[in-house]
Amino acid sequence: MKQWFLTHRYGLTVALVAAMILLPFLGAAPLMDPDEPVYGETAREMLLAGDWLSPRIFGQYWYDKPPLFYWLEMLSYSFFGVSDIASRLPSVIMAMATTMYVYVQGKELFNKPIAFLSALFLVTSAGFMYIGKAAVTDMTLMFTLTVTMVSFYRKNYYIAYIFCGLSLLAKGPVGYAFPALIMLIYLAWTRQWPLLKHMKIPQGILLAFLVGLPWYILMYRVHGEVFLDTFIGYHNITRFAAPEHPGQNSLFFFIPILFAAMMPWTAALFPTIRRLFHKRDPFRDILRFCFVWAAFTFVFFSLSKTQLVTYIAPMFPPTAYLLGWYWYRCYIERKFSRPLLVSFYILGLLLLASNAIPLHENAAFFRPAIAWGSGLLAAALFLPAWCLWRRRYRSAFVAGIVMMICFSWAAFGFIIPQFKGHVTxxxxxxxxxxxxxxxxxxxxxxxxxxxxxxxxxxxxxxxxxxxxxxxxxxxxxxxxxxxxxxxxxxxxxxxxxxxxxxxxxxxxxxxxxxxxxxx
Structure with a gap:
């Protein structure tokens, strides 16, 4: 037994950290307006109506999203009853599955240490925590797209096409478009066009359609043109081409979102990209693939006219792989760049300085939350930087992980529940x-x-x-x-x-x- 624990200590550690971050305090605060209650109420009404086909809300059919997340919530409600915890549980399960998948596949794509680092960077990043504990569709899409993209790279084509179909049920046409476009860009960059002959494209398209298309066909048969006009026409084409909230979209919208989402590991983003393009590496091919995967997602939604903070979530796993690789390279070389250390301190100081930003009187209640959140995140930056400066490389990593566990407990167990009257x-x-x-x-x-x-x-x-x-x-x-x-x-x-x-x-x-x- 002892030998088994030693052999699997990396995977067990990843699972333990994921559970410590994602499982506690699921019901500490009510579903937050406006997004979480939309999905919770839709699944509740579908279950009450005994209708597993047609999403509905306020007693009327609703064609905003495909049904995969609603189905997961309905299953959760069936087992545990309708509650805040049951609403969020599907996202938590998808988040834990994504974390473990990144680790397991990372061992094959890179090696065990990089897989270990990448999985922990992912699950301890602020954006992943938020989406992983929220009753929204984005974590389900992240999981299905992650399996799709990794399976394509590893030439497990049938699995890739199955999860491509599931992505279509999770979010819509992006489930088909993203894998196809990312693979085309990757093949063009690496000049691996002969791979197209081996990708089983005709059979794969058929398999993906068999998984993802029946729901759309049944919805069209039941609801007719209004379904296509609303779901495909408005919620996909129109929302990409025209802003849902005019004046709230920008080409640079997702830059601060990415920086915030990858906290506290944001400081390593630029050094990672710099090393990726300036030094040759045995993992060069998979690194290129991860870069294309992450960059395409970021650019695509930056060009979209409708922008929500969770849209770039599918880029979190490949970004975590890139960060894990960079941290591993620095560790085995026993050398972390001084600009990286300076970046840790600067970001920490900027977080503390955010307490001086004036708030509108209607948002003044956020002041204590900003103080607590910025303080804990600053500590998650300062402690690793201090350990790196003292050349205590493992301690730096452990300090960051421990501080982010503390941050998640404080945020979801103390800060957010105190403001439930303001956000729900x-x-x-x-x-x-x-x-x-x-x-x-x-x-x-x-x-x-x-x-x-x-x-x-x-x-x-x-x-x-x-x-x-x-x-x-x-x-x-x-x-x-x-x-x-x-x-x-x-x-x-x-x-x-x-x-x-x-x-x-x-x-x-x-x-x-x-x-x-x-x-």
Missing amino acids: SYETAQILPDVYDGHSPLYIEKFLRPGIAYYSGMYGTEWGPVKDPDLEELLAEKDKIFLVMSKSTFHKLAKSQQLIDRFGIAAETPTQVILINHP
């Missing part, structure tokens, strides 16, 4: 049944509606401050009308439309308010 609709949903009469018109601000529906079962009617219904019309109604909105929206309306002051406040939470037209 849970409290409003709890008091709404005591305030609302159950039959009058109920209007709910768009981003609050999923959380209200998930926790109260009340759908209401979607309301936006720029769109109908008009406040004057609501006040003119003889019957009671209830209106749920965030306090930030309420204060903005108070400045632009004095009519809002004629509504009575039926109830309120720290960040949300329930109004009534006839108090």
Whole structure:
């Protein structure tokens, strides 16, 4: 038994660290607006309707995402009941699977030490932690695409095509487009065009379609053109070509996102890329493949007109491989560059300096979270840098891992739960049944509606401050009308439309308010 533990100590350590980061505090905070409740409510309504085919929310069919993540949530609800923990459990399982897959495959792609380093860099990066513990689709896509890309590189083509089909069920057309385009760029760069003859492309396309296409065909047969127009036309083509939130997209949007997501290992990104292109290496081919994989994902979504912080998640595994390789090279050479050490300290100081950034009065509640988060992340940068300066290379790595475990426990067990009233609709949903009469018109601000529906079962009617219904019309109604909105929206309306002051406040939470037209 002792020999078995010694033989598998690397893999067991990876599994232990992943479990320590991903499993605790899943239910410490309610599902956070606006994204988590959307997926939780959709899966809940599908399960209640006994419909495993058609996603639905607020009692209506919804064609935003394919069903794979909903299916996983529905299975979780079936076993454990509807809860915050059950909503997030599928992402946690996918995150642990991705971490272990990166380790197991990394031993074949590189060697055991690089696989070990890469897996731990991945699971201890801030962005991976966040997505891995959130009830959103991105971790499911990350896992399926990771298996697809690694299988293509290792010439396990049938497995690659199967997971390509699963990627189509996880997120949509990117499940097909990304692997194809990444492989084409890699083959062009390395001039390995003869590989195309051995990739079993006709059989593979058929296999991928057999896995991923039946759901689309059934949805079209049941819902017709509206499904294609909404899912393919709007949620994929239109959202790539035109911003969903005008003014919030930029070619440089994902640069700070990547830096934040890879914390505390961000300081090694530039030295890694520099070494990759300036020194020859026995792992040169797989390094090129990982670089193309990561860079393509980053550039593709940087060009997209609709941009969300989680979009670049599929680039985290190949980036972790690159970082693991760089750290390994520096370790065996017993030489970490001084610019790297300086970068650790500079990033740490910048994090601490973030406490001096002025916040809007509506965001002032984030100040303690910024203080705690920046302090722990700065420590995760300063301690490894100090150990590297003292040439204690293993201690530097261990210090970074331990500090990120502490950061995850503090963030998900202490910081986020303290602000649940500011980032979720849970409290409003709890008091709404005591305030609302159950039959009058109920209007709910768009981003609050999923959380209200998930926790109260009340759908209401979607309301936006720029769109109908008009406040004057609501006040003119003889019957009671209830209106749920965030306090930030309420204060903005108070400045632009004095009519809002004629509504009575039926109830309120720290960040949300329930109004009534006839108090």
